[in-house]
Amino acid sequence: MIIVFGAGVVGVLVEAFVPRRFRHAVQVILALAALAAAFVQVVRLGGTEIIGAVGSVAIDGPALFLQGTVLVLAFISMFFFAERRIEAGGNAFAPAASSLPGSEEERVLVQQRALQTEIYPLSMLAVGGMMLFPAANDLLAMFVALEVLSLPLYILCGMARRRRLLSQEAAMKYFLLGAFASGFFIFGASFVYGFAGSLEFAEIDAALGARVGQEGLLLAGVGMMAVGLLFKIGAVPFHAWTPDVYQGAPTQVTAFMAACTKLAAFGAMMRLFYVGLGGIRTDWQPMLWAVAIATMVVGIVVALSQTDIKRMLAYSSIAHGGFILTAFVAVDELAIAAILFYLAAYGFVTLGAFAVVTLVRDAGGEATHLSKWAGLGRRSPLLAATFGLFLLALAGIPLTSGFVGKLTVFTAAFQGGAMPLVIVGVLVSAVAAFFYVRVIVLMFFSDPAPEGPTVAVPSVWTTAGIAVGAVATIVLGVLPGPLLDLAEQAALFIR
Amino acid sequence: MNPTSYLVLATILFTLGSGGVLLRRNALVAFMSVELMLNAANLAFVAFARMHGALDGQIVAFFVMIIAAAEVVIGLAIIVMIFRTRRSASVDDASLLKL
Amino acid sequence: MTTRLADQLGRAEIQAVEQVEGFGADPWWIIALKCLGIFVLLLLMTLFVIVFERKVVARMQHRIGPNRVGPKGWLQSLADGVKLMLKEDIVPKAADRVVYILAPIISAVPAFLVFGLIPLGPEVSIFGETTRLQLTDTPVAVLLILAIASSGVYGLMLAGWSSGSPYPLLGGLRSSAQVISYELAMSLSFVAVFLFAGTMSTSGIVESQERIWYALILAPSFVVYMVSMVGETNRAPFDLPEAEGELVAGFGTEYSSIKYAMFFLAEYINMINVSALATTLFLGGWRAPWPLSAIGDGMFNEGWWPLLWFLAKVLVLLFVFIWLRGTLPRFRYDQFMKLGWKVLIPFSLAWIVLVGGLRLAMNEGVTRQQIFLVVGIALAVFMVISFISSWIGERVRDDEEESEDAAEKPFDPFAGGHPVPPLPGQQGSTPVAATVGPPAGSDHTDESDSSEEGTRA
Amino acid sequence: MTFPWLTTLIAVPALGAVLTALVPAGRGRLAKQSALAFALLTLGVAVAVIAQFEIGGDRYQLGEQYTWIDALGIHWALGIDGIGAALVGLAAVATPIVALAMWPEADAERRDPKPFFALLLASEALILTAFLAKDLLLFYVVFEAMLIPLYFMIGMYGGPQRRYAALKFLLYNIFGGLVMLAAVIGVYVQSIDAGAPSFLLMDLMALDISANAQRWLFLGFMLAFAIKAPLWPFHTWLPDAAAEATPSNAAFLSGVADKVGTFGMIALAVPLFPVAAQDFAPVIVVLAVVSIVYGALLAIGQTDIKRLIGYVSISHFGFIVLGIFVLTGRGATGATFYMVNHGLATIALFVIAGFMIARRQSRMIADYGGIQKPAPKLAGAFLIAGLSGLALPPLATFLSEFLVIAATFEQYRAAGVIATVGIVLAALYVLWLYQRTMTGPVPEENAGTRDLGRRETMVVAPLLALILAIGVFPRTVVDVIDDGVAPTLAEVDVESPPPVVSVTDLVVEGNDH
Amino acid sequence: MDLYAPMIGLIILGAVFAVFSVVVSTVIGPKRYNRARLDSYECGIEPTPQPVGGGRIPIKYYLTAMTFIIFDIEIIFLYPWAVRFDHLGVFGFVAMVTFLFLITVPFVYEWRRGGLEWD
Known part of the structure; x- marks a missing residue:
């Protein structure tokens, strides 16, 4: 974690001192090296269980698992960030985020092939926050991590090279609502603190049974903190930002964000609710039941009517959050393992899917309208097949990672006594299959649109990233054993 | 020390803030409302810290302040950016992203 | 973390530092008196300082300064105040x-x-x-x-x-x-x-x-x-x-x-x-x-x-x-x-x-000699480093300028948000000027830098 | 370690699918040849496997078991019993025939034929796995996974409405599948609660699941199977799929793939949840009877040949389900036997209909007439296939239908009566279809209809031969099936023994007719 | 609270003075209407109408404000640290140096990227 933060800091310095033409290479290498080094460190730490940093950071199975996953996913995301081929020499980001779209200044920068390199330090900082988030062992560290991971993302969202207005708008919406949610989180935290007299989860847990008469305070606090965290997850009814932001943000960032933020947020949520508030689970379980059902249903039902591929994936991501929540209400190790696995599996799929979206382009940039995807299977079967694979994984068809994920999650939920949730989940998955399959139909069975989009030939960066995503999807679908074992071993929080 | 009155104040501030975010159409105002929410949280933390006779609540308030500052910086950057591109800071004008 | 830090600081001291010895016990009339005293003192000093300033500056400029109102002009500022009031x-x-x-x-x-x-x-x-x-x-x-x-x-x-x-x-x-x-x-x-x-x-x-x-x-x-x-x-x-x-x-x-x-x-x-x-x-x-x-x-x-x-x-x-x-x-x-x-x-x-x-x-009980030694070494190292870095910095900056000069944009009168006339050496964004590349020179450093400035935001 | 016959049986078509997919684009013929070769090879392996099957041996033979996902107790567990053996045989026989039948059809398509053949082999591999799987999750995985190749097969080739049909097919089945997933998880959770998490069928069957839980789980399974083996009212995807897919594809779909549904009922739903099966049997019997009559009535009303055959299938699936859920050995044997026979008959019908359609370029019955004059062989084949649908002795279907109806009479007299009505209706639609298409004056445009060609004969002949052969010598097949049925129903018997005489006796008795 | 009460007295005194002066001056000052006098002062040229809600504020000032906020926060941390310096020992010192370093990084960045150039 410190390695990543360090890399972020060094990245800023690089930004400051290295001349422009070397910046990109240096930043990419730095980012990748840092992520790899951090991953090695996480692996070396495997199995340790300590509470460090004066009690505010807990290194345990779930934390390490999620940190490792975040690192791997971020590593792949960096591949996409580094892609320069599809935008004729530039990457997918505006050369200078502050320049006015269409202004002289921008034109010059584009001509110069100026590259946006600040994305790397920014994403390093975000990754650092994501690593801290699931490891945070007190309310303060959790809040700090929440912000550290969010703030760079807000900015990253506004940096798209094409469709700048959309992108900036996404950034603003994300920012306003995100800040709103973190306001809820911290206010709720203050109530919980007021109730328990301590910030540390273990002590909060201890206080749950000890203090009576102030449950109102506690529950209000828990509710508000849940709002903050559910927002990050994109659960209904706090999901309103997701489609807008996913659509508006540069697709690479969307991929990164969709995969990694969800991961980190679920990790944090598990720690908060399991470790800190495990004692009052009967109080918060009904709430999460309702949220889970609403999330699944709304996510899928609204996704049905989408015509933009990024929005559709956004709603699907909301729904997947709902699936994970079904397991969340079953508080046991099986559930933790299931969630961990699902998150990892989902991360790879999402990354891959969004990366494919970056490749389908027309004159105006990415062609995200569904009608433009018609007949893609004829024109570039390999790409369409890959995307089809990701869609099938999202739909949870067997032999893909999505299926195993769903299986584990529903198993956990079922065992935790949440059978109605499982049934809703299953019904909703069936509906979900409809729109995933619809895209496949469109790609393979429709005649190509006459002036349809072209598929950009990516450089080795994106190709490698998508390939990793696809391979992971299949491997986790066919041979999920090792990762499942790992998740199971990791599924124990320390207090 | 009885924190009730402080809590009531904090809650009122928080409600005002959240109301502001939801109701005001100007991005800057909404954004300031968010800051108000954070400060309400600060107040609550400090009040509770007094109640428990512990310092950690106050320390949290410090951190919240930094984070609020960081948010200000980021938020202003984004809002100014939008303002420059479209010469308006109204949330309603930013409506390219619709369902 | 915070809890433990708080322990480190010692909870008992929290209450102790909330009072400053010798304050907060005055009767109300003393407070009122003090308030009034400070108030009057400030007003008087203001009046005095204004005249004082004018006189000192005048003396420095070989002038006499205010000398009409009141004894030797010392009431000048009071008169000015009354005048402004009216x-x-x-x-x-x-x-x-x-x-x-x-x-x-x-x-x-x-x-x-x-x-x-x-x-x-x-x-x-x-x-x-x-x-x-x-x-x-x-x-x-x-x-x-x-x-x-x-x-x-x-x-x-x-x-x-x-x-x-x-x-x-x-x-x-x-x-x-x-x-x-x-x-x-x-x-x-x-x-x-x-x-x-x-x-x-x-x-x-x-x-x-x-x-x-x-x-x-x-x-x-x-x-x-x-x-x-x-x-x-x-x-x-x-x-x-x-x-x-x-x-x-x-x-x-x-x-x-x-x-x-x-x-x-x-x-x-x-x-x-x-x-x-x-x-x-x-x-x-x-x-x-x-x-x-x-x-x-x-x-x-x-x-x-x-x-x-x-x-x-x-x-x-x-x-x-x-x-x-x-x-x-x-x-x-x-x-x-x-x-x-x-x-x-x-x-x-x-x-x-x-x-x-x-x-x-x-x-921590380090002796003075040791401190001086360390400080001396640190200073020396610092000077060497700063020397080298400024040297490198110059080189890098030159590089950067070179690469960015090529992109030197025409002067944008609205760049800062307010219309300003072009400085000498800058070209207005008129059609004629746009075709003429501005001469490369140090004049443009600021301009090219400011184009980057916003990326930070 | 003995030779992993069953894995080989699955691996051969899977390998074939991969290799066929790797055939360079444009070499359609090579793809076809490769697919056919692999399908025949599979048939060979299947024959070898079935030959090793010992009647009266262990319940599951040639078993293989490897741990797949340890964390969830999932295994790659295969085994073959009587029911499985019969259906494996069916699938292995059907695939090369379908591949061969598709041969000319593929040429008529605008698309590259390669994907079809690759997908065909892939789905064969998955279907075989389903018949052999002895791990519930493995079964589920292939049960769902096979939808994908089938979906593409329907969606990429066929009539103008094929995309709609494909989507409908997929959605219906995914819906059913996901509900089943919930039930699968439910069973698994039961096993966790029992302290031995496992997906192995043998372990699961040994579980003592409470009656209430059984009912819910049973419903979950049954929904999926009822959709797959189209049981009224979950049938509506089949007519569309049958009408829009290419004829040989439709043959494969309803002849082979849908058998997984009925196979699931008899091999999974009933033995896993014996109590629930008994509770729900009357309901399902009613549905089955409705299916029979409804399918038959709608078949009569159809104007589209393929759609008509689709409805015929629904009617026949009604018989199969009926046979299973009378819950007697006679019924189950009859149903399984029916599966095989119906598979053969349906394939024959679809394939021959396909030949006709290829000639006339129309699916409308009204466009035909008098075909038997210019193309007597075609008409003859069609008649035999049709009659086998009608279950006329000595054709194969007769015995199975008889077994089912006899068993039904023993248990549910009313249902038996109504099911018999279905037979009458069957006579009506088959004969009427034949009459409308083959007999009568020859319209001008049908005068030049070619008779069956060499390859077409190669396709039809083995089918008809098999239908006839099994009809005349049912004993072998029935013995094999019966060997599987007995232990399966034993689970039901444990709870409440049905009033049945020795199963074998009944079969023999039935055979004597 | 007693410590802060006297300040309130001073606030009241100052406010009363200021308000009183302003009010008195408006009352006793002359009133002579003159359109030109009420226009905003632009060296005599015809005044440009201001947009509603004040004019546009150059971006530069936002930058300054943002940087200020960062340092202000830093100072908030420095003060208690300084006051308790002797009690915090080596740990406190190291922590603060780290913190200062981290604050310096963006500062250096801004410096290098031209955020500290005024014209």
């Missing part, structure tokens, strides 16, 4: 009325407050009540002073904004930018003082200077403070907000009558304030200067005497203000900001670390 009060029609009227009040009121926290002397007896010669003190007095002082900025800002006119707006912005910039340096210069004093209460700081003034042992801090105090009060040579040549009268352009006088008053009181603060923090407060303090077993440090020393010290500092105004030309805005951000702040930060390190070393 002038027509104009509210421009583009102005935001409420804010426009409130702005001078907002700027004046905080100015009065600061003095409430300044210790003017030790314990004295007023009508039989023993009390300290200070309105009040709190454990965070200096912080409070800073807060009060900076709230005065709102007055300037709002005045500029509410006038509904371009010059005041720019003036207001400038002055607030200036004030907040220099406030940073100023605040940073205090840190070393707190480090030594171990308290933020003003009386406590004066107490701790019994042996030696901080101006001596913390000379760099003092220098930083002196510079920033001038910047903070918008005084020459840093009086950019009212730079007549550029901005007419800055934020006060649209003000007239007593409202204008209010700003004026606030400015002068602020001068007195910062001088008083300097006295308190660095010059031993009300303590008698060295030779006097030795006389008669410290008799000059008791009773009402210290008030005299205090005022004398303040006056000396005020004289410095006037002296500066009389001798130094006005800075350019960019030079001024550069001084603040690129010199004072980094320097202060480095100084804080150094002081902290030294004090830590002393606390």
Whole structure:
């Protein structure tokens, strides 16, 4: 974690001192090296269980698992960030985020092939926050991590090279609502603190049974903190930002964000609710039941009517959050393992899917309208097949990672006594299959649109990233054993 | 020390803030409302810290302040950016992203 | 983390630090008396300082200065005040009325407050009540002073904004930018003082200077403070907000009558304030200067005497203000900001670390020789590094300029948000100019840099 | 370690699918040849496997078991029993025939034929796995996974409405599948609660699941199977799919793939949840009877040949389900036997209909007439296939239908009566179809109809031969099936033994007719 | 609270004085209407109408404000640290140096990227 933060800091310095033409290479290498080094460190730490940093950071199975996953996913995301081929020499980001779209200044920068390199330090900082988030062992560290991971993302969202207005708008919406949610989180935290007299989860847990008469305070606090965290997850009814932001943000960032933020947020949520508030689970379980059902249903039902591929994936991501929540209400190790696995599996799929979206382009940039995807299977079967694979994984068809994920999650939920949730989940998955399959139909069975989009030939960066995503999807679908074992071993929080 | 009155104040501030975010159409105002929410949280933390006779609540308030500052910086950057591109800071004008 | 930190600090002390010895026990009438006293003192000093300034400056310029009103012209400022009171009060029609009227009040009121926290002397007896010669003190007095002082900025800002006119707006912005910039340096210069004093209460700081003034042992801090105090009060040579040549009268352009006088008053009181603060923090407060303090077993440090020393010290500092105004030309805005951000702040930060390190070393029992040795080596290393880095930096900067010169864009008159005419050497974005590449040269550094500036945001 | 016959049986078509997919584009013929070769090879392996099947041996033979996902107790567990053996045989026989039948059809398509053949082999591999799986999750995985190749087969080739049909097919089945997933998880959770998490069928069957839980889980399974083996009212995807897919594809779909549904009922739903099966049997019997009559009535009303055959299938699936849920050995044997026979008959019908459509370029019955004059062989084949749909002795279907109806009469007399009505209706639609298409005056445009060609004969002949052969010598097949049925129903018997005489006796008795 | 009460007295006094002066001056000052006098001052040229809600504020000032906020926060941390310096020992010193370093990084960045250039 410190390695990543360090890399972020060094990245800023690089930004400051290295001349422009070397910046990109240096930043990419730095980012990748840092992520790899951090991953090695996480692996070396495997199995340790300590509470460090004066009690505010807990290194345990779930934390390490999620940190490792975040690192791997971020590593792949960096591949996409580094892609320069599809935008004729530039990457997918505006050369200078502050320049006015269409202004002289921008034109010059584009001509110069100026590259946006600040994305790397920014994403390093975000990754650092994501690593801290699931490891945070007190309310303060959790809040700090929440912000550290969010703030760079807000900015990253506004940096798209094409469709700048959309992108900036996404950034603003994300920012306003995100800040709103973190306001809820911290206010709720203050109530919980007021109730328990301590910030540390273990002590909060201890206080749950000890203090009576102030449950109102506690529950209000828990509710508000849940709002903050559910927002990050994109659960209904706090999901309103997701489609807008996913659509508006540069697709690479969307991929990164969709995969990694969800991961980190679920990790944090598990720690908060399991470790800190495990004692009052009967109080918060009904709430999460309702949220889970609403999330699944709304996510899928609204996704049905989408015509933009990024929005559709956004709603699907909301729904997947709902699936994970079904397991969340079953508080046991099986559930933790299931969630961990699902998150990892989902991360790879999402990354891959969004990366494919970056490749389908027309004159105006990415062609995200569904009608433009018609007949893609004829024109570039390999790409369409890959995307089809990701869609099938999202739909949870067997032999893909999505299926195993769903299986584990529903198993956990079922065992935790949440059978109605499982049934809703299953019904909703069936509906979900409809729109995933619809895209496949469109790609393979429709005649190509006459002036349809072209598929950009990516450089080795994106190709490698998508390939990793696809391979992971299949491997986790066919041979999920090792990762499942790992998740199971990791599924124990320390207090 | 009885924190009730402080809590009531904090809650009122928080409600005002959240109301502001939801109701005001100007991005800057909404954004300031968010800051108000954070400060309400600060107040609550400090009040509770007094109640428990512990310092950690106050320390949290410090951190919240930094984070609020960081948010200000980021938020202003984004809002100014939008303002420059479209010469308006109204949330309603930013409506390219619709369902 | 926090819980444990709190334990480290010791919970018992929390309650203890909430009171400052010797305060908070005055009867109400003494408080009222003190308030009134401070108020009158400030008004009188303002009146005095204005005339004093005019006379000193006149003397420096070989003029006579005011000499008509009152004995030798000493009532000149009082007369000016009365005159301003009787002038027509104009509210421009583009102005935001409420804010426009409130702005001078907002700027004046905080100015009065600061003095409430300044210790003017030790314990004295007023009508039989023993009390300290200070309105009040709190454990965070200096912080409070800073807060009060900076709230005065709102007055300037709002005045500029509410006038509904371009010059005041720019003036207001400038002055607030200036004030907040220099406030940073100023605040940073205090840190070393707190480090030594171990308290933020003003009386406590004066107490701790019994042996030696901080101006001596913390000379760099003092220098930083002196510079920033001038910047903070918008005084020459840093009086950019009212730079007549550029901005007419800055934020006060649209003000007239007593409202204008209010700003004026606030400015002068602020001068007195910062001088008083300097006295308190660095010059031993009300303590008698060295030779006097030795006389008669410290008799000059008791009773009402210290008030005299205090005022004398303040006056000396005020004289410095006037002296500066009389001798130094006005800075350019960019030079001024550069001084603040690129010199004072980094320097202060480095100084804080150094002081902290030294004090830590002393606390940990390291001997002086060792300290000097380490400091010497560190200095040498630092110099070598800075030399090399500046050398490399130049090279890199040259590279960068080269690469960016190619992209030199035509001069955009709206780049800063406001239309400005092109500087010599810059090309307007007329069709003709666009075809002509501007000559490569150092003139363009700023321009190309500012194109990048926003990427940070 | 013995030779992993069953894995080989699955691996051969899977390998074939991969290799066929790797055939370079444009070499359609090579793809076809490769697919056919692999399908025949699979048939060979299947024959070898079935030959090793010992009647009266262990319940599951040639078992293989490897741990797949340890964390969830999932295994790659295969085994073959009587029911499985019969259906494996069916699938292995059907695939090369379908591949061969598709041969000309593929040429008529505008698309590259390669994907079809690759997908065909892939789905064969998955279907075989389903018949052999002895791990519930493995079964589920292939049960769902096979939808994908089938979906593409329908969606990429066929009539103008094929995309709609494909989507409908997929959605219906995914819906059913996901509900089943919930039930699968439910069973698994039961096993966790029992302290031995496992997906192995043998372990699961040994579980003692409470009656209430059984009912819910049973419903979950049954929904999926009922959709797959289209049981009224979950049938509506089949007519569309049958009408829009290419004829040989439709043959494969309803002849082979849908058998997984009925196979699931008899091999999974009933033995896993014996109590629930008994509770729900009356309901399902009613549905089955409705299916029979409804399918038959709608078949009569159809104007589209393929759609008609689709409805015929629904009617026949009704018989199969009926046979299973009378819950007697006779019924189950009959149903399984029916599966095989119906598979053969349906394939024959679809394939021959496909030949006709290829000639006339129309699916409308009204466009035909008098075909038997210009193309007597075609008409003859069609008649035999049709009659086998009608279950006329000595054709194969007769015995199975008889077994089912006899068993039904023993248990549910009313249902038996109504099911018999279905037979009458069957006679009506088959004969009427034949009459409308083959007999009568020859319209001008049908005068030049070619008779069956050489390859077409190669396709039809083995089918008809098999139908006839099994009809005349049912004993072998029935014995094999019966060997599987006995232990399966034993689970039901444990709870409440049905009033049955020895199963074998009944079969023999039935055979004597 | 007793410590802060006297300040309120001073606030009241200052406010009364300021408000009183302003009010008195409006009352006793002359009123002579003149259109030109009520226009905003632009060196005599026809005043440009200001947009509603004040004019546009150059971006530069936002930058300054943002940087200020960062340092202000830093100072908030420095003050208590300085006051308790002797009690915090080596740990406190190291922590603060780290913190200062981290604050310096963006500062250096801004410096290098031209955020500290005024013109």
